[in-house]
Amino acid sequence: MTKYNPKKIEAKWQKYWQTQKTFLAKNGSKKDKRYVLAEFPYPSGAGLHMGHLRGYTAGDVTSRYLRMQGYEVLYPMGWDAFGLPAENYAIKTGVQPAISTAANIKNAKRQMQGWGMSFDWSREVNTTDPEYYKWTQWLFLQFFKAGLAYEATGLINWCPKDKTGLANEEVIDGKCDRCGTVVEKKNLRQWYLKITAYADKLLEGLKDDLPEWPEQVKLQQENWIGKSTGAEIIFSAKIPKQGITVFTTRPDTIFGATFLVVSPELAQKWIAEGWEASKQVKTYIDRALTKDEQDRTAEKKDKTGVDTGLTAENPATKKQIPIWVADYVLGNYGTGAIMAVPAHDDRDAEFASTFKLPVVEVIKDGVMVGSSQKYNGKRAEDVMEVMAKDFGKPKVHYKLRDWVFSRQRYWGEPIPIIHCEKCGIVAVPDKDLPVLLPKVKKYEPTGTGESPLAAIDSWVNVKCPTCKSLAKRETNTMPQWAGSSWYYLRYVDPKNKKEFAAKDALKYWLPVDTYFGGMEHTTLHLLYSRFWNLFLYDQKLVPVKEPYKKRVPHGIILAHDGEKMSKSKGNVVNPDDIISKHGADTLRMYEMFLGPHEAQVAWSDQGVIGVRRFLERVWLMGETVAKNNFSAKSSKNAEAALHKLIKKVTEDIENFRFNTAISSFMQFMNEIKDEPVDKKLMQTFLQVLYPFAPHISEELSELLGNKKSVQQSAWPKADLSKLIESSVEVVVQINGKVRDKFSVPAETSAKDIEKQALSLEKITVALAGAKPKRVIVIKNKLVNIVI
RNA sequence: GCCCGGAUGGUGGAACUGGUAUACACGCAGCACUUAAAAUGCUGUGCCGAAAGGAUUGUGGGUUCGACUCCCGCUCCGGGCACCA
Numbered sequence: 001m002t003k004y005n006p007k008k009i010e011a012k013w014q015k016y017w018q019t020q021k022t023f024l025a026k027n028g029s030k031k032d033k034r035y036v037l038a039e040f041p042y043p044s045g046a047g048l049h050m051g052h053l054r055g056y057t058a059g060d061v062t063s064r065y066l067r068m069q070g071y072e073v074l075y076p077m078g079w080d081a082f083g084l085p086a087e088n089y090a091i092k093t094g095v096q097p098a099i100s101t102a103a104n105i106k107n108a109k110r111q112m113q114g115w116g117m118s119f120d121w122s123r124e125v126n127t128t129d130p131e132y133y134k135w136t137q138w139l140f141l142q143f144f145k146a147g148l149a150y151e152a153t154g155l156i157n158w159c160p161k162d163k164t165g166l167a168n169e170e171v172i173d174g175k176c177d178r179c180g181t182v183v184e185k186k187n188l189r190q191w192y193l194k195i196t197a198y199a200d201k202l203l204e205g206l207k208d209d210l211p212e213w214p215e216q217v218k219l220q221q222e223n224w225i226g227k228s229t230g231a232e233i234i235f236s237a238k239i240p241k242q243g244i245t246v247f248t249t250r251p252d253t254i255f256g257a258t259f260l261v262v263s264p265e266l267a268q269k270w271i272a273e274g275w276e277a278s279k280q281v282k283t284y285i286d287r288a289l290t291k292d293e294q295d296r297t298a299e300k301k302d303k304t305g306v307d308t309g310l311t312a313e314n315p316a317t318k319k320q321i322p323i324w325v326a327d328y329v330l331g332n333y334g335t336g337a338i339m340a341v342p343a344h345d346d347r348d349a350e351f352a353s354t355f356k357l358p359v360v361e362v363i364k365d366g367v368m369v370g371s372s373q374k375y376n377g378k379r380a381e382d383v384m385e386v387m388a389k390d391f392g393k394p395k396v397h398y399k400l401r402d403w404v405f406s407r408q409r410y411w412g413e414p415i416p417i418i419h420c421e422k423c424g425i426v427a428v429p430d431k432d433l434p435v436l437l438p439k440v441k442k443y444e445p446t447g448t449g450e451s452p453l454a455a456i457d458s459w460v461n462v463k464c465p466t467c468k469s470l471a472k473r474e475t476n477t478m479p480q481w482a483g484s485s486w487y488y489l490r491y492v493d494p495k496n497k498k499e500f501a502a503k504d505a506l507k508y509w510l511p512v513d514t515y516f517g518g519m520e521h522t523t524l525h526l527l528y529s530r531f532w533n534l535f536l537y538d539q540k541l542v543p544v545k546e547p548y549k550k551r552v553p554h555g556i557i558l559a560h561d562g563e564k565m566s567k568s569k570g571n572v573v574n575p576d577d578i579i580s581k582h583g584a585d586t587l588r589m590y591e592m593f594l595g596p597h598e599a600q601v602a603w604s605d606q607g608v609i610g611v612r613r614f615l616e617r618v619w620l621m622g623e624t625v626a627k628n629n630f631s632a633k634s635s636k637n638a639e640a641a642l643h644k645l646i647k648k649v650t651e652d653i654e655n656f657r658f659n660t661a662i663s664s665f666m667q668f669m670n671e672i673k674d675e676p677v678d679k680k681l682m683q684t685f686l687q688v689l690y691p692f693a694p695h696i697s698e699e700l701s702e703l704l705g706n707k708k709s710v711q712q713s714a715w716p717k718a719d720l721s722k723l724i725e726s727s728v729e730v731v732v733q734i735n736g737k738v739r740d741k742f743s744v745p746a747e748t749s750a751k752d753i754e755k756q757a758l759s760l761e762k763i764t765v766a767l768a769g770a771k772p773k774r775v776i777v778i779k780n781k782l783v784n785i786v787i
Numbered sequence: 788g789c790c791c792g793g794a795u796g797g798u799g800g801a802a803c804u805g806g807u808a809u810a811c812a813c814g815c816a817g818c819a820c821u822u823a824a825a826a827u828g829c830u831g832u833g834c835c836g837a838a839a840g841g842a843u844u845g846u847g848g849g850u851u852c853g854a855c856u857c858c859c860g861c862u863c864c865g866g867g868c869a870c871c872a
Contacts, residue, residue: 663811
């Protein structure tokens with residue numbers, strides 16, 4: 001007998017898979033396809049962590065299983081390598097991002113191979129490779145040509161530490177998603193992608209096209225898009241002459257609109273247009289506009305505002321009502337102005353009570369009152385639409401904002417645009433793509449709102465592709481989300497030089513069947529890539545509307561103390577350490593065993609041991625069976641245990657319940673401990689174990705005399721006839737409480753079961769001669785006696 | 788504040804469409820092996836109780852022959868959104 005030596009056998013099989021090209025996915029295969037995807041990582045200097053492993057193992061189990069089910073399976077991997085850490089590292093050390101990134105990729109790839117991931121490495125992509133970002137730039141230009149990429153100056157989120165603009169989605173709790181610094185507002189020229197043009201399509205997709213997505217994920221995207229249906233209503237006024245347009249979701253309350261409130265931003269615009277506001281008003285506006293997000297949040301409880309002295313006419317009551325400025329009205333949502341209905345809106349109520357403004361009730365118990373004859377007495381929800389039309393026009397607004405798509409940093413895809421004084425904004429012609437990211441000496445962000453690229457004259461100054469006169473390159477780069485917005489498309493045809501992917505390859509592989517990833521990307525990457533795909537679908541560049549048929553999110557892995565793993569807390573568990581101690585099969589299985597895939601779970605060093613012990617026992621059994629020369633046949637019990645296992649594991653993989661699959665393996669081992677097991681049964685067991693612990697399965701399968709990889713074999717089918725038991729245990733309850741149990745042949749009639757149950761000694765004693773009120777018998781299961 | 792999700796032994800967690808609560812694992816205790824320890828194997832292990840027995844799935848109610856599971860109220864925890872009109 002030899003010792004279970006994971007280090008040795010894992011290296012052996014990893015090499016075998018590589019040289020045998022076991023996991024190569026064929027384009028144009030005659031088989032049915034399955035496209036399994038796990039979010040590709042940012043290759044950081046610290047290496048990959050336990051969280052990465054969780055998603056990749058889930059994808060790996062699924063992929064290996066599906067291959068055995070006879071599918072052509074694509075399970076690819078790559079690198080989302082543009083981003084700030086590499087650049088910040090360059091600032092600190094002077095090492096070029098391209099160089100540190102390459103080193104990090106090498107390390108991450110080493111880790112993944114050590115985990116025994118069945119990726120098709122021939123399709124590896126890297127977002128920082130010019131051959132890749134050439135197409136990121138090309139796709140950007142498709143947005144530009146369709147009018148969906150535009151340049152504008154406006155107030156954007158600005159991270160003062162990273163010195164770059166941020167998209168709305170990247171601001172979490174008023175802080176920068178990357179570094180946690182409080183975000184400021186800055187007025188800057190930026191590139192935007194018009195994701196708002198796809199707000200409705202993104203919503204419709206959630207409703208109609210993604211039945212296999214978790215409700216939670218869909219809901220989160222839905223809330224982020226934030227559709228509100230209502231009306232825009234004009235209140236006529238002397239100042240401003242054009243009147244004031246407000247957006248409301250409750251046009252039915254217009255008779256209760258006793259004043260208007262406008263945002264400081266809008267009021268400032270009026271001043272710019274010639275309104276002579278009082279000193280008090282100007283001071284308030286100035287103060288409000290310089291407050292950062294945090295101040296505004298902090299002051300949320302106490303409403304502030306100031307009377308403009310202006311009035312407007314309520315189109316329903318025809319009364320002149322005052323106009324106030326207050327920062328609880330947002331400049332960037334709706335029209336920047338609201339009609340305040342203090343009787344039916346909490347915020348307006350609070351404002352009205354603070355400033356002693358009139359309150360008029362117009363709905364009582366859902367019925368219209370105090371409005372005009374036409375509406376009074378009717379139910380509010382019934383007149384909503386009519387009133388929207390009577391006083392304004394129906395209108396829809398979204399919380400979703402256009403995607404700020406430019407970053408003032410170095411390590412990203414250059415935006416392929418040229419600014420020409422004569423021709424304006426010109427796209428770089430396809431033949432000049434990619435616009436290569438030049439090497440620079442200094443990576444420091446300028447902080448002025450320009451990227452470090454702006455300092456390289458030789459790169460910035462170009463000829464206009466249209467008129468050939470002197471022009472300048474766009475110096476902003478794309479955000480880190482650009483490359484990942486379409487990477488799943490590139491995997492299907494990663495080496496194509498003529499197009500981002502060939503049509504037939506797209507048609508064969510798309511959509512992604514199962515997409516594993518973190519919950520934290522729901523309103524970032526996951527939303528962005530749906531947007532790109534919907535757009536490309538409209539452009540007839542991709543064959544499917546939605547890119548990901550099924551989304552399987554996983555929870556994060558916490559440290560043993562229940563805290564998030566972080567360097568500063570010193571509670572990080574490095575997968576490399578676990579591998580060198582226990583091997584990949586143990587680590588993989590333990591990660592799957594930790595708990596439900598979507599749940600947050602805490603790592604436990606001691607828990608790993610349980611899986612290691614299990615694999616030691618598998619090893620011992622495998623070796624024993626392999627070296628057993630006389631041919632003992634497996635017992636009936638062992639056969640039954642095996643087929644129960646096949647059934648359970650198959651169901652669990654299909655439903656991503658990996659944790660219960662692992663426990664059923666352990667249960668199986670306990671059940672067959674003292675049973676004779678033959679080679680055939682052992683081999684079938686190894687096939688079922690293979691997706692989870694592929695190395696040990698391959699090694700033992702070879703010991704049993706098999707020449708081919710387990711991956712080549714077909715997934716075993718559960719023989720249900722082996723599971724039928726000849727006798728069953730029946731539970732006897734009195735008033736729902738278990739009192740006794742007895743055994744009967746399966747399928748014994750209800751009458752007989754009842755008779756037997758009532759004659760049990762414990763039962764007759766408990767009944768003490770009393771007649772049962774009622775007896776409920778469930779065949780093959782239980783008897784409940786009601787007294 | 789609003790919207791989701793959750794609460795089961797010392798710990799991580801099982802429990803199919805309502806039908807034996809605590810599978811599997813960790814930990815712990817005892818035993819075997821060992822000069823000893825580790826490793827391994829075996830046995831036991833939710834709680835109270837010596838036992839018979841009793842109460843028990845955050846909490847209070849309800850439906851039911853029967854509730855971890857369904858319904859209503861409350862408490863706590865996690866996640867998302869947050870003055871979005």
